[in-house]
Amino acid sequence: MKKDAVLQTERLAIRLWAADDRARAFDLYRRWEVARWLGATPRAMEDEQEADALIERFRGRSADPRFGCWAVERLDTGVIAGTLLLVPIPDGAGEVEVGWHFHPDSWGHGFATEAAGAMVARGFEQGLSEIHALVRPGNDPSMAVCRRLGMEPLGRTDRWYGSELEAFLLRRPS
Structure with a gap:
Protein backbone atom coordinates (compact mmCIF):
# COMPACT_ATOMS: atom_id res chain seq x y z
CA MET A 1 0.00 0.00 0.00
CA LYS A 2 1.21 3.51 -0.83
CA LYS A 3 2.63 4.95 2.39
CA ASP A 4 0.31 7.97 2.68
CA ALA A 5 -2.87 6.16 1.60
CA VAL A 6 -5.78 5.64 3.97
CA LEU A 7 -7.09 3.05 1.52
CA GLN A 8 -5.84 1.55 -1.71
CA THR A 9 -7.54 -0.29 -4.55
CA GLU A 10 -6.02 -2.01 -7.54
CA ARG A 11 -5.68 1.29 -9.44
CA LEU A 12 -6.16 4.03 -6.85
CA ALA A 13 -4.69 5.41 -3.63
CA ILE A 14 -7.10 7.34 -1.41
CA ARG A 15 -5.08 9.83 0.62
CA LEU A 16 -5.21 13.21 2.30
CA TRP A 17 -5.13 16.22 0.04
CA ALA A 18 -1.76 18.01 0.38
CA ALA A 19 -0.71 21.62 -0.16
CA ASP A 20 1.24 20.65 -3.27
CA ASP A 21 -2.01 19.31 -4.81
CA ARG A 22 -3.18 22.93 -5.17
CA ALA A 23 -2.96 23.15 -8.98
CA ARG A 24 -4.91 19.94 -9.52
CA ALA A 25 -7.55 20.89 -6.91
CA PHE A 26 -8.00 24.22 -8.67
CA ASP A 27 -8.15 22.55 -12.08
CA LEU A 28 -10.85 20.17 -10.79
CA TYR A 29 -13.06 22.66 -8.96
CA ARG A 30 -12.72 25.57 -11.43
CA ARG A 31 -14.64 23.53 -13.99
CA TRP A 32 -18.35 24.28 -14.24
CA GLU A 33 -19.04 20.72 -15.46
CA VAL A 34 -17.87 19.56 -11.98
CA ALA A 35 -18.95 22.49 -9.80
CA ARG A 36 -22.52 22.58 -11.12
CA TRP A 37 -23.31 19.41 -9.15
CA LEU A 38 -21.88 20.62 -5.82
CA GLY A 39 -23.54 22.50 -2.99
CA ALA A 40 -26.81 24.33 -2.59
CA THR A 41 -25.56 27.26 -4.70
CA PRO A 42 -22.94 25.83 -7.07
CA ARG A 43 -20.08 27.97 -8.28
CA ALA A 44 -16.76 27.22 -9.89
CA MET A 45 -13.52 28.31 -8.23
CA GLU A 46 -12.01 31.49 -9.58
CA ASP A 47 -8.46 31.45 -8.18
CA GLU A 48 -5.90 29.11 -6.67
CA GLN A 49 -6.24 30.62 -3.19
CA GLU A 50 -9.70 29.05 -3.08
CA ALA A 51 -8.02 25.70 -3.72
CA ASP A 52 -5.75 26.27 -0.71
CA ALA A 53 -8.79 26.90 1.50
CA LEU A 54 -10.57 23.84 0.09
CA ILE A 55 -7.58 21.60 0.80
CA GLU A 56 -7.43 22.88 4.38
CA ARG A 57 -11.18 22.29 4.80
CA PHE A 58 -10.86 18.77 3.38
CA ARG A 59 -7.93 18.03 5.70
CA GLY A 60 -9.98 19.31 8.65
CA ARG A 61 -12.87 17.04 7.74
CA SER A 62 -10.41 14.11 7.77
CA ALA A 63 -9.31 14.50 11.42
CA ASP A 64 -11.51 11.56 12.51
CA PRO A 65 -9.87 8.59 10.73
CA ARG A 66 -13.29 7.05 9.99
CA PHE A 67 -14.42 10.03 7.93
CA GLY A 68 -12.97 12.51 5.51
CA CYS A 69 -12.60 14.14 2.11
CA TRP A 70 -9.63 12.55 0.39
CA ALA A 71 -7.73 12.86 -2.85
CA VAL A 72 -8.06 9.88 -5.18
CA GLU A 73 -4.70 9.35 -6.87
CA ARG A 74 -4.13 7.10 -9.85
CA LEU A 75 -1.37 4.62 -9.05
CA HIS A 109 -12.86 4.83 -16.33
CA GLY A 110 -14.74 3.37 -13.37
CA PHE A 111 -12.65 5.31 -10.83
CA ALA A 112 -15.64 6.69 -8.89
CA THR A 113 -17.23 3.26 -8.56
CA GLU A 114 -13.91 1.64 -7.58
CA ALA A 115 -13.03 4.27 -4.98
CA ALA A 116 -16.55 4.59 -3.52
CA GLY A 117 -17.00 0.81 -3.40
CA ALA A 118 -13.77 0.41 -1.43
CA MET A 119 -14.70 3.25 0.95
CA VAL A 120 -18.20 1.85 1.53
CA ALA A 121 -16.69 -1.56 2.34
CA ARG A 122 -14.27 0.13 4.75
CA GLY A 123 -17.16 2.02 6.38
CA PHE A 124 -19.08 -1.20 6.91
CA GLU A 125 -15.97 -2.90 8.32
CA GLN A 126 -15.68 -0.02 10.79
CA GLY A 127 -19.23 -0.57 12.02
CA LEU A 128 -21.48 1.60 9.88
CA SER A 129 -24.81 -0.11 9.23
CA GLU A 130 -25.89 2.07 6.30
CA ILE A 131 -24.43 4.66 3.96
CA HIS A 132 -26.28 7.24 1.88
CA ALA A 133 -25.43 8.97 -1.37
CA LEU A 134 -27.06 12.31 -2.24
CA VAL A 135 -27.05 13.36 -5.88
CA ARG A 136 -28.37 16.47 -7.61
CA PRO A 137 -31.23 15.67 -9.99
CA GLY A 138 -29.92 15.39 -13.53
CA ASN A 139 -26.49 14.07 -12.52
CA ASP A 140 -27.08 10.80 -14.33
CA PRO A 141 -23.43 9.62 -14.21
CA SER A 142 -23.38 9.85 -10.39
CA MET A 143 -26.74 8.12 -10.14
CA ALA A 144 -25.28 5.34 -12.32
CA VAL A 145 -22.39 5.00 -9.84
CA CYS A 146 -24.95 4.62 -7.03
CA ARG A 147 -26.68 1.85 -8.98
CA ARG A 148 -23.35 0.10 -9.70
CA LEU A 149 -22.63 0.19 -5.95
CA GLY A 150 -25.95 -1.60 -5.36
CA MET A 151 -27.55 1.39 -3.62
CA GLU A 152 -31.31 1.52 -3.26
CA PRO A 153 -32.92 4.63 -4.78
CA LEU A 154 -35.09 6.39 -2.18
CA GLY A 155 -36.39 9.17 -4.46
CA ARG A 156 -36.10 12.92 -4.20
CA THR A 157 -35.87 14.65 -0.86
CA ASP A 158 -35.06 18.09 0.50
CA ARG A 159 -34.21 16.63 3.92
CA TRP A 160 -30.49 17.51 3.73
CA TYR A 161 -28.38 20.44 2.54
CA GLY A 162 -31.38 22.68 1.82
CA SER A 163 -31.63 21.32 -1.73
CA GLU A 164 -33.76 18.80 -3.52
CA LEU A 165 -31.55 15.74 -4.01
CA GLU A 166 -31.87 12.17 -5.23
CA ALA A 167 -31.22 9.95 -2.20
CA PHE A 168 -29.70 6.47 -2.31
CA LEU A 169 -29.06 4.02 0.51
CA LEU A 170 -26.83 1.00 0.96
CA ARG A 171 -27.15 -1.24 4.00
CA ARG A 172 -24.32 -3.33 5.40
CA PRO A 173 -24.61 -6.89 4.12
CA SER A 174 -25.69 -9.30 6.82
Missing part, protein backbone atom coordinates in the same frame (compact mmCIF):
# COMPACT_ATOMS: atom_id res chain seq x y z
CA ASP A 76 -0.24 4.37 -12.68
CA THR A 77 0.29 8.12 -13.24
CA GLY A 78 0.28 9.77 -9.80
CA VAL A 79 -2.38 12.19 -11.07
CA ILE A 80 -5.28 13.02 -8.77
CA ALA A 81 -8.43 11.75 -10.44
CA GLY A 82 -10.77 13.41 -7.96
CA THR A 83 -12.13 13.60 -4.44
CA LEU A 84 -13.81 10.89 -2.38
CA LEU A 85 -15.75 11.63 0.76
CA LEU A 86 -17.29 9.65 3.57
CA VAL A 87 -18.77 12.12 6.03
CA PRO A 88 -21.57 12.49 8.55
CA ILE A 89 -24.45 14.33 6.89
CA PRO A 90 -24.93 17.77 8.46
CA ASP A 91 -28.24 17.86 10.32
CA GLY A 92 -28.56 14.12 9.76
CA ALA A 93 -29.49 11.85 12.63
CA GLY A 94 -26.11 10.10 12.58
CA GLU A 95 -26.43 9.34 8.87
CA VAL A 96 -23.27 9.08 6.77
CA GLU A 97 -22.81 9.99 3.13
CA VAL A 98 -20.40 8.72 0.49
CA GLY A 99 -19.67 11.05 -2.41
CA TRP A 100 -17.23 11.77 -5.19
CA HIS A 101 -16.07 14.64 -7.40
CA PHE A 102 -13.91 13.58 -10.34
CA HIS A 103 -12.00 15.56 -12.93
CA PRO A 104 -13.48 15.24 -16.44
CA ASP A 105 -10.25 13.62 -17.66
CA SER A 106 -11.00 10.79 -15.21
CA TRP A 107 -14.65 10.25 -16.15
CA GLY A 108 -15.64 6.99 -17.81
Whole structure:
Protein backbone atom coordinates (compact mmCIF):
# COMPACT_ATOMS: atom_id res chain seq x y z
CA MET A 1 0.00 0.00 0.00
CA LYS A 2 1.21 3.51 -0.83
CA LYS A 3 2.63 4.95 2.39
CA ASP A 4 0.31 7.97 2.68
CA ALA A 5 -2.87 6.16 1.60
CA VAL A 6 -5.78 5.64 3.97
CA LEU A 7 -7.09 3.05 1.52
CA GLN A 8 -5.84 1.55 -1.71
CA THR A 9 -7.54 -0.29 -4.55
CA GLU A 10 -6.02 -2.01 -7.54
CA ARG A 11 -5.68 1.29 -9.44
CA LEU A 12 -6.16 4.03 -6.85
CA ALA A 13 -4.69 5.41 -3.63
CA ILE A 14 -7.10 7.34 -1.41
CA ARG A 15 -5.08 9.83 0.62
CA LEU A 16 -5.21 13.21 2.30
CA TRP A 17 -5.13 16.22 0.04
CA ALA A 18 -1.76 18.01 0.38
CA ALA A 19 -0.71 21.62 -0.16
CA ASP A 20 1.24 20.65 -3.27
CA ASP A 21 -2.01 19.31 -4.81
CA ARG A 22 -3.18 22.93 -5.17
CA ALA A 23 -2.96 23.15 -8.98
CA ARG A 24 -4.91 19.94 -9.52
CA ALA A 25 -7.55 20.89 -6.91
CA PHE A 26 -8.00 24.22 -8.67
CA ASP A 27 -8.15 22.55 -12.08
CA LEU A 28 -10.85 20.17 -10.79
CA TYR A 29 -13.06 22.66 -8.96
CA ARG A 30 -12.72 25.57 -11.43
CA ARG A 31 -14.64 23.53 -13.99
CA TRP A 32 -18.35 24.28 -14.24
CA GLU A 33 -19.04 20.72 -15.46
CA VAL A 34 -17.87 19.56 -11.98
CA ALA A 35 -18.95 22.49 -9.80
CA ARG A 36 -22.52 22.58 -11.12
CA TRP A 37 -23.31 19.41 -9.15
CA LEU A 38 -21.88 20.62 -5.82
CA GLY A 39 -23.54 22.50 -2.99
CA ALA A 40 -26.81 24.33 -2.59
CA THR A 41 -25.56 27.26 -4.70
CA PRO A 42 -22.94 25.83 -7.07
CA ARG A 43 -20.08 27.97 -8.28
CA ALA A 44 -16.76 27.22 -9.89
CA MET A 45 -13.52 28.31 -8.23
CA GLU A 46 -12.01 31.49 -9.58
CA ASP A 47 -8.46 31.45 -8.18
CA GLU A 48 -5.90 29.11 -6.67
CA GLN A 49 -6.24 30.62 -3.19
CA GLU A 50 -9.70 29.05 -3.08
CA ALA A 51 -8.02 25.70 -3.72
CA ASP A 52 -5.75 26.27 -0.71
CA ALA A 53 -8.79 26.90 1.50
CA LEU A 54 -10.57 23.84 0.09
CA ILE A 55 -7.58 21.60 0.80
CA GLU A 56 -7.43 22.88 4.38
CA ARG A 57 -11.18 22.29 4.80
CA PHE A 58 -10.86 18.77 3.38
CA ARG A 59 -7.93 18.03 5.70
CA GLY A 60 -9.98 19.31 8.65
CA ARG A 61 -12.87 17.04 7.74
CA SER A 62 -10.41 14.11 7.77
CA ALA A 63 -9.31 14.50 11.42
CA ASP A 64 -11.51 11.56 12.51
CA PRO A 65 -9.87 8.59 10.73
CA ARG A 66 -13.29 7.05 9.99
CA PHE A 67 -14.42 10.03 7.93
CA GLY A 68 -12.97 12.51 5.51
CA CYS A 69 -12.60 14.14 2.11
CA TRP A 70 -9.63 12.55 0.39
CA ALA A 71 -7.73 12.86 -2.85
CA VAL A 72 -8.06 9.88 -5.18
CA GLU A 73 -4.70 9.35 -6.87
CA ARG A 74 -4.13 7.10 -9.85
CA LEU A 75 -1.37 4.62 -9.05
CA ASP A 76 -0.24 4.37 -12.68
CA THR A 77 0.29 8.12 -13.24
CA GLY A 78 0.28 9.77 -9.80
CA VAL A 79 -2.38 12.19 -11.07
CA ILE A 80 -5.28 13.02 -8.77
CA ALA A 81 -8.43 11.75 -10.44
CA GLY A 82 -10.77 13.41 -7.96
CA THR A 83 -12.13 13.60 -4.44
CA LEU A 84 -13.81 10.89 -2.38
CA LEU A 85 -15.75 11.63 0.76
CA LEU A 86 -17.29 9.65 3.57
CA VAL A 87 -18.77 12.12 6.03
CA PRO A 88 -21.57 12.49 8.55
CA ILE A 89 -24.45 14.33 6.89
CA PRO A 90 -24.93 17.77 8.46
CA ASP A 91 -28.24 17.86 10.32
CA GLY A 92 -28.56 14.12 9.76
CA ALA A 93 -29.49 11.85 12.63
CA GLY A 94 -26.11 10.10 12.58
CA GLU A 95 -26.43 9.34 8.87
CA VAL A 96 -23.27 9.08 6.77
CA GLU A 97 -22.81 9.99 3.13
CA VAL A 98 -20.40 8.72 0.49
CA GLY A 99 -19.67 11.05 -2.41
CA TRP A 100 -17.23 11.77 -5.19
CA HIS A 101 -16.07 14.64 -7.40
CA PHE A 102 -13.91 13.58 -10.34
CA HIS A 103 -12.00 15.56 -12.93
CA PRO A 104 -13.48 15.24 -16.44
CA ASP A 105 -10.25 13.62 -17.66
CA SER A 106 -11.00 10.79 -15.21
CA TRP A 107 -14.65 10.25 -16.15
CA GLY A 108 -15.64 6.99 -17.81
CA HIS A 109 -12.86 4.83 -16.33
CA GLY A 110 -14.74 3.37 -13.37
CA PHE A 111 -12.65 5.31 -10.83
CA ALA A 112 -15.64 6.69 -8.89
CA THR A 113 -17.23 3.26 -8.56
CA GLU A 114 -13.91 1.64 -7.58
CA ALA A 115 -13.03 4.27 -4.98
CA ALA A 116 -16.55 4.59 -3.52
CA GLY A 117 -17.00 0.81 -3.40
CA ALA A 118 -13.77 0.41 -1.43
CA MET A 119 -14.70 3.25 0.95
CA VAL A 120 -18.20 1.85 1.53
CA ALA A 121 -16.69 -1.56 2.34
CA ARG A 122 -14.27 0.13 4.75
CA GLY A 123 -17.16 2.02 6.38
CA PHE A 124 -19.08 -1.20 6.91
CA GLU A 125 -15.97 -2.90 8.32
CA GLN A 126 -15.68 -0.02 10.79
CA GLY A 127 -19.23 -0.57 12.02
CA LEU A 128 -21.48 1.60 9.88
CA SER A 129 -24.81 -0.11 9.23
CA GLU A 130 -25.89 2.07 6.30
CA ILE A 131 -24.43 4.66 3.96
CA HIS A 132 -26.28 7.24 1.88
CA ALA A 133 -25.43 8.97 -1.37
CA LEU A 134 -27.06 12.31 -2.24
CA VAL A 135 -27.05 13.36 -5.88
CA ARG A 136 -28.37 16.47 -7.61
CA PRO A 137 -31.23 15.67 -9.99
CA GLY A 138 -29.92 15.39 -13.53
CA ASN A 139 -26.49 14.07 -12.52
CA ASP A 140 -27.08 10.80 -14.33
CA PRO A 141 -23.43 9.62 -14.21
CA SER A 142 -23.38 9.85 -10.39
CA MET A 143 -26.74 8.12 -10.14
CA ALA A 144 -25.28 5.34 -12.32
CA VAL A 145 -22.39 5.00 -9.84
CA CYS A 146 -24.95 4.62 -7.03
CA ARG A 147 -26.68 1.85 -8.98
CA ARG A 148 -23.35 0.10 -9.70
CA LEU A 149 -22.63 0.19 -5.95
CA GLY A 150 -25.95 -1.60 -5.36
CA MET A 151 -27.55 1.39 -3.62
CA GLU A 152 -31.31 1.52 -3.26
CA PRO A 153 -32.92 4.63 -4.78
CA LEU A 154 -35.09 6.39 -2.18
CA GLY A 155 -36.39 9.17 -4.46
CA ARG A 156 -36.10 12.92 -4.20
CA THR A 157 -35.87 14.65 -0.86
CA ASP A 158 -35.06 18.09 0.50
CA ARG A 159 -34.21 16.63 3.92
CA TRP A 160 -30.49 17.51 3.73
CA TYR A 161 -28.38 20.44 2.54
CA GLY A 162 -31.38 22.68 1.82
CA SER A 163 -31.63 21.32 -1.73
CA GLU A 164 -33.76 18.80 -3.52
CA LEU A 165 -31.55 15.74 -4.01
CA GLU A 166 -31.87 12.17 -5.23
CA ALA A 167 -31.22 9.95 -2.20
CA PHE A 168 -29.70 6.47 -2.31
CA LEU A 169 -29.06 4.02 0.51
CA LEU A 170 -26.83 1.00 0.96
CA ARG A 171 -27.15 -1.24 4.00
CA ARG A 172 -24.32 -3.33 5.40
CA PRO A 173 -24.61 -6.89 4.12
CA SER A 174 -25.69 -9.30 6.82
